[in-house]
Amino acid sequence: MAIDIEKYRNQQKQTAADAVKDLREAYAFISLTTNMPYVECEEVDYNDQIHLFARKEDAESMQKELEAKGDRVRILELKTVEIQVPADPKNPAGEKKTMYLNQVRQHLGTMPFIGVNAVCFHSVGGEETCIEIKEVLPDDFEKKVGENPLYQPNVQLTGLYLMQEARKKKELVDQKHLRELDEEFSANMVKAKLFLAVLPPEGKERDPKLELKECRLPYLKHQSGDIFFPVFTDVWEFQKYTKDKKNLRSIQIPFKDLTKFWVQDAKAYMINPLGFALPLSKEMIPKLLTKFGNE
Structure with missing residues (x-):
């Protein structure tokens, strides 16, 4: 039976997108030459992408590969952290409540501001899947940033x-x-x-x-x-x-x-x-x- 390659690719991307949405910790790259996320042009669809890793070991391995080509990067650890915020926003000095900040989502949410439209996700099993950033962000978030004259x-x-x-x-x-x-x-x-x-x-x-x-x-x-x-x-x-x-x-x-x-x-x-x-x-x-x- 013939395999529908396009259907398989779409299923693979959807699985990766769901996995990224559920991440509570991950690893990414910051370029030492720009103090910003390391960005590259993906070779198949020419997306402007970042890398996101489920395992630190995989990030460390790619870090060495990049440095051999002259791209110096550091590994950014993304976690879910507990923070205390005012229970009443109108009374910042008053009673506090506990919230959880997912740094993975926070990091991905900055990508539209710098023109990144994709993320290459490296799963625990080592599989690489390139997914569009809009698949893991709130609806129309990327579009709203692109249309806002305060961002370029x-x-x-x-x-x-x-x-x-x-x-x-x-x-x-x-x-x-x-x-x-x-x-x-x-x-x-x-x-x-x-x-x-x-x-x-x-x-x-x-x-x-x-x-x-x-x-x-x-x-x-x-x-x-x-x-x-x-x-x-x-x-x-x-x-x-x-x-x-x-x-x-x-x-x-x-x-x-x-x-x-x-x-x-x-x-x-x-x-x-x-x-x-x-x-x-x-x-x-x-x-x-x-x-x-x-x-």
Whole structure:
């Protein structure tokens, strides 16, 4: 009797999706070159995917394979943890209740923000199955992120691919591929609207309308002493940066207007300082606009 290959593949994917939904612990990769999930292009359907492992041993084995190719990663352990939250959200200092945070689901829920549309699941038995991320997330979650102007997954994704390749050891870098990645990222960035952090005058932190001329611009100081001006591809990256800086507000501007904002003595802009941390000199911006269009 002939086997219906397509039906078998669909059943295999559904089994894997159900298994991923039920995971209470798992292992994933964080790229040491971007401080973000390690992403790769899957070779069959060309999905942009991450790897998720049921066993740490399998993650460790693949970690060695990746490092031999120049992709340095660390293993991220995902668990289900007990947390205490206010029983009444309106009274955060009041009585607490116990909840359980599933870090596997939390990790997968960040994937649409960086343009990842698939996960390669490595089961306990060692079987690998690539499933679309929408199969393990709430309905339309991926679509809602993609349609929200506060997030720009295509800029994030192409930036991750670029920096994963660019920061390999020199002898392992595919120069032709690197140039292609650079062009793709640059074309996306030129069309993007970027976020800046601003510090309002004291007492006006919550004003609905900001007078930018009254605001100060924060900067980053590298251990070398160099100063950089932080810029963010989306509100998620901005929020990571401002986690302990409650007074900062965000403004969103077209890429073409970026040179209107500058921190004195800065060496360069720093795109997503807590993510792929890509420096961009002020002088490069008009060159990028000339090459990739100023729409």
